[in-house]
Amino acid sequence: MQNVLVVGGAGYIGSHTVQQLLKKNYKVVVVDDLSTGTRASLSQQIEFHQVDILNFADLKKVFSQNKFSAVFHFAAKLSVPESFPKHFEYFDTNVVGTKNLLKLCEEFGVNRFIFSSTAAVYGNVQSALVKETDSLCPQNPYGLTKQMAEALVVNQASIQKDFKYRILRYFNVAGAELDGSNGPRNLNSGQLILNLCRSSVGDRVVKVFGTDYATKDGTTIRDFIHVVDLAEAHTEAFKCLESNGNSGVWNCGYGQGYSVMEVIKAFEAANGLKFDIRLEPPRQGDPAQVVANNELIFKESSWRPKYNDISVICKSTYEWIKNGIERK
Numbered sequence: 001m002q003n004v005l006v007v008g009g010a011g012y013i014g015s016h017t018v019q020q021l022l023k024k025n026y027k028v029v030v031v032d033d034l035s036t037g038t039r040a041s042l043s044q045q046i047e048f049h050q051v052d053i054l055n056f057a058d059l060k061k062v063f064s065q066n067k068f069s070a071v072f073h074f075a076a077k078l079s080v081p082e083s084f085p086k087h088f089e090y091f092d093t094n095v096v097g098t099k100n101l102l103k104l105c106e107e108f109g110v111n112r113f114i115f116s117s118t119a120a121v122y123g124n125v126q127s128a129l130v131k132e133t134d135s136l137c138p139q140n141p142y143g144l145t146k147q148m149a150e151a152l153v154v155n156q157a158s159i160q161k162d163f164k165y166r167i168l169r170y171f172n173v174a175g176a177e178l179d180g181s182n183g184p185r186n187l188n189s190g191q192l193i194l195n196l197c198r199s200s201v202g203d204r205v206v207k208v209f210g211t212d213y214a215t216k217d218g219t220t221i222r223d224f225i226h227v228v229d230l231a232e233a234h235t236e237a238f239k240c241l242e243s244n245g246n247s248g249v250w251n252c253g254y255g256q257g258y259s260v261m262e263v264i265k266a267f268e269a270a271n272g273l274k275f276d277i278r279l280e281p282p283r284q285g286d287p288a289q290v291v292a293n294n295e296l297i298f299k300e301s302s303w304r305p306k307y308n309d310i311s312v313i314c315k316s317t318y319e320w321i322k323n324g325i326e327r328k
């Protein structure tokens with residue numbers, strides 16, 4: 001049985017990936033400082049270490065106690081607005097934290113690295129469908145730190161013998177396990193579907209930023225991917241690296257864009273709700289459209305999404321949040 005390390009595994013996407021890894025019979029060890037994640041998102045049987053990735057000595061202990069076949073690295077700070085005033089903290093966690101993990105991979109001979117990146121590295125996207133090879137021009141410190149971390153991962157492959165990586169650039173992640181076993185626990189990311197969930201159990205007011213974009217209805221267009229499909233992209237990435245696949249980058253999105261207004265309508269229809277919509281000026285640096293060209297992941301892997309349906313994404317997220325509120 002292969003032993004893998006999931007860093008940031010108590011967070012939203014990390015914990016869903018842990019579930020997929022367990023289903024595929026990997027032994028999983030999780031490192032997380034619980035700054036935004038929670039132990040409750042993981043089964044009690046998991047070997048868990050509450051460690052900050054900036055604490056090199058404690059991180060090293062985890063590597064010395066285990067022989068890992070791969071590191072899945074999710075741990076990061078990820079709020080775009082927060083990344084402006086806190087750019088040093090973002091640099092430390094997202095860049096220095098990644099450097100620490102890579103150093104330990106080198107020291108302990110861990111040769112497979114799967115890294116969580118983001119469409120924010122592209123910045124002001126000009127093409128209808130953004131490709132992995134398009135130029136990177138992040139518009140905020142969060143995206144910039146992810147681009148820097150990507151560069152460290154890529155460079156590592158040129159110095160560490162047999163080291164292979166897969167960088168996954170996620171688009172907008174939402175959704176929850178359909179059996180209600182896991183879902184998002186932090187509703188403060190600013191992401192539209194999570195905002196709708198928060199508002200739906202509160203004042204039912206939703207703010208729409210910018211209505212004059214050159215899009216079908218004037219609001220911004222984004223690509224939403226269900227968290228379980230995204231988790232499966234990670235197990236698929238590892239499988240491909242293990243079966244002689246090359247290192248590289250995959251966009252993780254469905255290649256289908258929904259405008260803010262369309263998502264609000266889909267959320268209302270899926271959950272039988274109605275929002276009071278407030279129109280606001282556009283936010284700085286918000287591109288009109290960010291949708292993935294996902295040909296590469298389809299070509300290079302056998303990943304095939306199962307939940308490519310905006311109403312499933314909206315419904316599963318809301319059900320999870322609503323049931324959590326009702327449990328309190």
Ligand SMILES: NC(=O)c1ccc[n+]([C@@H]2O[C@H](COP(=O)([O-])OP(=O)(O)OC[C@H]3O[C@@H](n4cnc5c(N)ncnc54)[C@H](O)[C@@H]3O)[C@@H](O)[C@H]2O)c1
Pocket residue numbers: 007008009010011012013014031032033034035036037038051052053054073074075076077078093097116117118119170171172173174186189191
């Ligand atoms: N959620 C999205 O829509 C989205 C989109 C694009 C990319 N991403 C990327 O996906 C990854 C996971 O995001 P998420 O949505 O699951 O967020 P999350 O906040 O739920 O998960 C991040 C996890 O990392 C842990 N962590 C943070 N700093 C740490 C540190 N210094 N040491 C150890 N652990 C630390 C947190 O406690 C948390 O459990 C991030 O790298 C993020 O940049 C997320």
